[in-house]
Amino acid sequence: MTSKKYRLILFVFLAVAVFAVSGCTQALAEEIIHLPLVGNGETPTLTPSSTATTAPPSTVPATATPTHTPLAVDTPTATPTATGVAAWPTIALTTVANGLASPVDMADPNDGSGRLFVVEQAGRVRILRNGQPDATPLLDITDRVRCCGERGLLGIALPPGFSQKGYFYLNYTTDTAGRLQTRVSRFRLGADTDIADPNSEQIVLAYDQPYNNHNGGGLAFGPDGYLYIGVGDGGSGGDPQNRAQNLGDILGKMLRIDVETDSPTAYTVPPSNPFVGQPNVLSEIWAYGLRNPWRYSFDQQTGDLFIADVGQNAWEEIDFQAAASTGGENYGWRITEGNHCYNPNPCDKTGLVLPVAEYDHTLGQSVTGGFVYRGTAWPALQGIYLYADYVSGRIWGLRPAGSGWENRLLLDSSHNISSFGQDAAGEVYAIDHAGAILRVVVE
Numbered sequence: 001m002t003s004k005k006y007r008l009i010l011f012v013f014l015a016v017a018v019f020a021v022s023g024c025t026q027a028l029a030e031e032i033i034h035l036p037l038v039g040n041g042e043t044p045t046l047t048p049s050s051t052a053t054t055a056p057p058s059t060v061p062a063t064a065t066p067t068h069t070p071l072a073v074d075t076p077t078a079t080p081t082a083t084g085v086a087a088w089p090t091i092a093l094t095t096v097a098n099g100l101a102s103p104v105d106m107a108d109p110n111d112g113s114g115r116l117f118v119v120e121q122a123g124r125v126r127i128l129r130n131g132q133p134d135a136t137p138l139l140d141i142t143d144r145v146r147c148c149g150e151r152g153l154l155g156i157a158l159p160p161g162f163s164q165k166g167y168f169y170l171n172y173t174t175d176t177a178g179r180l181q182t183r184v185s186r187f188r189l190g191a192d193t194d195i196a197d198p199n200s201e202q203i204v205l206a207y208d209q210p211y212n213n214h215n216g217g218g219l220a221f222g223p224d225g226y227l228y229i230g231v232g233d234g235g236s237g238g239d240p241q242n243r244a245q246n247l248g249d250i251l252g253k254m255l256r257i258d259v260e261t262d263s264p265t266a267y268t269v270p271p272s273n274p275f276v277g278q279p280n281v282l283s284e285i286w287a288y289g290l291r292n293p294w295r296y297s298f299d300q301q302t303g304d305l306f307i308a309d310v311g312q313n314a315w316e317e318i319d320f321q322a323a324a325s326t327g328g329e330n331y332g333w334r335i336t337e338g339n340h341c342y343n344p345n346p347c348d349k350t351g352l353v354l355p356v357a358e359y360d361h362t363l364g365q366s367v368t369g370g371f372v373y374r375g376t377a378w379p380a381l382q383g384i385y386l387y388a389d390y391v392s393g394r395i396w397g398l399r400p401a402g403s404g405w406e407n408r409l410l411l412d413s414s415h416n417i418s419s420f421g422q423d424a425a426g427e428v429y430a431i432d433h434a435g436a437i438l439r440v441v442v443e
């Protein structure tokens, strides 16, 4: 297949389906990607350590309260909610690098090498140096990655102290005995630190995917040193098995595990996880009620967590969790989509943590979470959380204002922004699925 044709097909496929099932594309997306794999088990299994059960908890745990009052937005852009609010900057995107194949994530090794690592969805980690991808990838695991659509090599995270440790973590989908599975694995650099050994893989965690879509895919280390894994609801549409609200099911959750102490190959559950010791509940769960938390990030300065949860038919949302949270939040899915009842409808929102920002499907159809800008190059961006829509290319800024939040459209771009990246200096990059890394700048 020609490269041009491949890209066209890929674009069309992704425009209707990737990272979301939404809006007017719903029916088509269902046709294309919602076919369960033949022989795919319906019961996710955790390996290597598992406490999974299928029984839902008998009680709904307490939820934390966000420190800022949720505010339904997209707000009018000219009306600050508090006096003394700084002016919003005008942003633009400048190209840092081209020539990547379906990039979906990046990481800064921050080791003095000047490298950036970029994840290509088919299963490669590329090295960017001076704006050029090296010819030889850092790692190639296309032999075990099941791509594409919402599948593939989807996320990377470098542990604290990466330059001394020499290993990193990947999140990807694979086929195992005819079943689609998500794996979180550790890979090691070789003596030549521009090469990681594909045979060094240590599988940390694996769980089955009942459907091809909603595979999550992000990885991020929190300020607490624990690894946070965003897990989608498994797929199809509307969470038909109501997994996101089931604390005995790994799907539709944010997990928090310790991969940096004790066991060299597996993980431990931090004793401070919110559901530790509760019967019929997975202790790995940090928060729940998520549909497809494709991208999420911690504020480099405050440690606050922003989760962009991809919506179903109508609403895309940003969820906020203050750094002081002790976990256990219920972000609502499938009871709610954004601030709105989904199933049942009407619904009881008691105990749910509603988003701090949302937008409807006239503005976009698949939210891509970004980062809070903490760089020094553009003071006007300081403290602004940047996020985008994959389908429409719009980029918004979100920041606290008074007791609530303020949201503003900053740029209506032509890019299919699959992800954002942030370097160690706090600068923010948008990743265009068509192959470019773009730096967010102020005009």
Ligand SMILES: [Ca+2]
Pocket: 209, 210, 211, 212, 213, 214, 215, 232, 233, 234, 235
């Ligand atoms: Ca899935």
Ligand SMILES: [Ca+2]
Pocket: 289, 309, 317, 331, 332, 333, 336, 337, 338, 353, 354, 355
């Ligand atoms: Ca929600």
